[in-house]
């Protein structure tokens with residue numbers, strides 16, 4: 001009898017625990033970072049793809065399937081990037097709200113590049129470039145969309161999500177200004193990237209890339225293509241070749257052999273960075289630093 005009375009007393013406590021923050025799952029580090037900033041002081045989102053894995057092709061593990069099943073809100077870039085995720089989301093993410101960032105209001109999309117030294121291929125990347133987080137304007141749109149989605153799903157923390165979003169937007173606005181100043185001197189320096197990941201960043205800051213080595217970072221590059229690229233590098237008009245930490249440096253070293261071009265590193269995903277609210281500005285500053293370190297030096 002006394003026990004039953006006690007459990008009735010405890011009921012309101014249990015109920016308030018049940019209305020705790022939703023379980024949020026973000027697919028890749030940069031958008032996980034924006035979600036973590038919006039959720040600061042409330043809860044931490046989970047990350048699906050950690051470590052130094054590619055954002056393009058990824059085989060889900062059983063533990064990933066459990067994360068998807070347990071999520072209340074799933075935040076993804078969208079089918080143009082996370083092709084591997086669409087079927088499991090349909091199958092496992094039944095009760096979750098899925099926020100597709102490439103479709104949120106204010107998002108500005110660019111096409112994947114083709115022709116010249118751009119190794120574009122619509123079969124692989126789709127017509128849209130999915131690396132949307134590399135334009136701060138897009139990250140502002142995503143931050144707002146994440147906050148509104150969470151506020152609707154979890155009204156008890158709506159004020160916190162919205163206040164965090166306002167702070168994050170101010171941070172990104174200042175970051176954008178800083179990057180514009182840092183990158184201004186690099187406008188006319190041609191370089192080659194490993195894969196076509198930086199269109200948003202380059203368009204925003206007026207950079208001058210000459211092309212990309214590969215379309216799908218995990219797909220082998222043919223001998224003819226390697227010869228064509230090596231000729232371009234050897235001609236002297238390419239100042240830098242940028243490799244990515246997610247992939248072995250061998251191909252870039254081959255292209256650089258016997259030329260005067262330098263080799264730098266660019267990482268569109270934050271492979272080595274600790275996930276969390278600070279990852280996004282670190283990733284963007286690292287890109288600016290990587291470009292400056294390689295392109296701004298005299299030959």
Ligand SMILES: [Zn+2]
Pocket residue numbers: 055056131195196197268
């Ligand atoms: Zn990519």
